[in-house]
Amino acid sequence: MSNETSSTQKAQTLAEALPYxxxxxxxxxxxxxxxxxxxxxxxxxSFASDVVLLKLVGMNPVVVHGGGPQINEMLDKLxxxxxxxxxxxxTDEETMDIVEMVLGGQVNKEIVNLINRxxxxxxxxxGQDGNFIHAEKLLMxxxxxxxxxxxxxxxxxxxxxxxxxxxxxxxxDFIPVIAPIGVGPDxxxxxxxxxxxxxxxxxxxxxxxxxxxxNTPGVLDKDGNLxxxxxxxxxxxxxxxxxxxxxxxxxxxxxxxxxxxxxxxxHIIDGRVEHALLLEVLTDDGVGTLIKAK
Numbered sequence: 001m002s003n004e005t006s007s008t009q010k011a012q013t014l015a016e017a018l019p020y021x022x023x024x025x026x027x028x029x030x031x032x033x034x035x036x037x038x039x040x041x042x043x044x045x046s047f048a049s050d051v052v053l054l055k056l057v058g059m060n061p062v063v064v065h066g067g068g069p070q071i072n073e074m075l076d077k078l079x080x081x082x083x084x085x086x087x088x089x090x091t092d093e094e095t096m097d098i099v100e101m102v103l104g105g106q107v108n109k110e111i112v113n114l115i116n117r118x119x120x121x122x123x124x125x126x127g128q129d130g131n132f133i134h135a136e137k138l139l140m141x142x143x144x145x146x147x148x149x150x151x152x153x154x155x156x157x158x159x160x161x162x163x164x165x166x167x168x169x170x171x172x173d174f175i176p177v178i179a180p181i182g183v184g185p186d187x188x189x190x191x192x193x194x195x196x197x198x199x200x201x202x203x204x205x206x207x208x209x210x211x212x213x214x215n216t217p218g219v220l221d222k223d224g225n226l227x228x229x230x231x232x233x234x235x236x237x238x239x240x241x242x243x244x245x246x247x248x249x250x251x252x253x254x255x256x257x258x259x260x261x262x263x264x265x266x267h268i269i270d271g272r273v274e275h276a277l278l279l280e281v282l283t284d285d286g287v288g289t290l291i292k293a294k
Contacts (some may be wrong), residue, residue, distance in 0.1 A: 017282040024281065025058040025207035028170070030263075032198035033111070033146035034066035035215040046113040047175030047213075050277035051175060055120055059281075061227045063115075063122075063177045063200060067107040086140060087247045091153040099191045100126075103179040111177050113197045121174045126181040128189065130165035132159060133197065135182030135190040156182040156190025158197065162203045164279030199206050199254030201259040210258045211280060212251055213271030219244070219252070228289045232256055237293075252291075264290040275287040 031051070037043045054061045068089070072082050075098060083090040091099060108124040115122035127133025135156030142148040169176045180197040182190040195212060202210035220226045222243055227234075235252055238244045239263045246251055269280050269288030279287045 006281045009290060013077050013283070016284060017103055021057045021280045024208055026060065028060045028062060028202075028205045029054065029209045029211065029281065030062045030064065030098045030202035031270075031277065032064050032066070032195055032203065032210075032212040034068070034194060035271045036066065037213050037276070038067070038107070038111075039069055040272075043274060044114055046120075046274045047271075047277065048111075048118045048120070048274055051115055052120040053278065054281060055173070056176055060098070061175055062166060062170075062201065062205065062207075063111065063175065064180060064194055064198040065103075065107060066180070067103045070107050071099055071102050074102050084246075085150055085152055085247065086143060087138065087245075087249045087251075088138070088152050088155055088193060089191060091155050093154065096154040096189060096191060100181060100189060104128075104181055108177060108179045114174055115177065121172075122177050123169055124177045124179070125165070125175045127180040127197075128181060128183045130162065131183060131205065132162045132165050133180075133182040133192070134160040134162075135184055137184075137190070146255055154188070156184070158182060158192060158193040158200050161200055163201075163204050166201070166205060193250045193254075195251045195254040197227055199258040202258045202263045202266075207258075207263050208265070209281070210255065210263050210266045211277065212255060212266075212268045213276065214248075214251065214268055215270075215272060217270045217287075218268050219248070226289065229292060230289060231292050231294060232260070255291040259291050 037047050051061050075082050104126045112122040112124040136159050138155045138157035139149040139151060142150050166176050180192045180194040182192045184190060199210060217226050221227055233257060259266045267280055267288050267290055269276050273287055276287050
């Protein structure tokens with residue numbers, strides 16, 4: 001490929017991005033950051049660059065991160081086995097201490113540092129900061145016996161989000177980076193699924209987009225084909241026939257709730273693709289599954 005051809009393609013890519021930059025100027029984009037994008041060094045760098053670029057062209061990215069692999073690694077070091085029920089981590093008191101240490105400390109600060117090194121102004125938060133994520137104990141219905149409720153420990157269900165601290169940071173050109181830890185009425189801490197926090201936050205902030213990075217190309221059918229433009233009815237059918245299960249359940253549920261609550265577009269995208277965020281927001285093709293409200 002000649003330098004001239006390469007330069008022309010770059011110019012065409014930039015021109016393709018222009019209408020998206022105009023459309024999403026000053027709009028909030030909530031990004032759930034997880035999976036391989038959080039553990040692969042090159043993907044971490046590209047994610048941080050993407051977030052900074054979105055901010056520099058006038059959008060308001062808000063990052064909510066997970067940290068499952070990092071929590072599992074710490075649990076392994078302590079000789080404790082992680083357990084999941086219907087995609088939710090069982091969280092006893094000891095596990096909650098580890099979750100707080102890993103999510104609120106190690107992982108959150110690493111992401112903040114990455115974004116700042118790329119030229120952004122990131123600020124790390126948990127739901128305890130400014131008391132902005134209120135939660136109560138989550139009791140889950142057993143999928144095999146809906147009348148039975150399952151207690152998964154210090155796992156929280158969001159009761160309220162106060163967006164004032166996020167709006168304040170956005171107005172100062174800061175990029176909020178949020179660990180999904182909520183606080184109860186008596187100050188107790190709760191581990192909350194990061195997809196759930198991202199979905200609820202997108203709803204409360206009136207976000208233009210909710211983007212969930214994951215370790216698959218998006219939502220796949222049983223033959224491994226990518227599905228997009230999914231409606232709630234189609235998703236219900238996929239859950240019922242077992243196509244969607246495990247960790248995809250809270251992701252899909254959060255995506256649907258956000259779409260039904262006014263978030264204009266919800267995307268589940270492949271975080272293993274370098275610059276997946278820019279491809280989704282600033283190009284015609286996008287990379288992943290679009291979830292529709294109807």
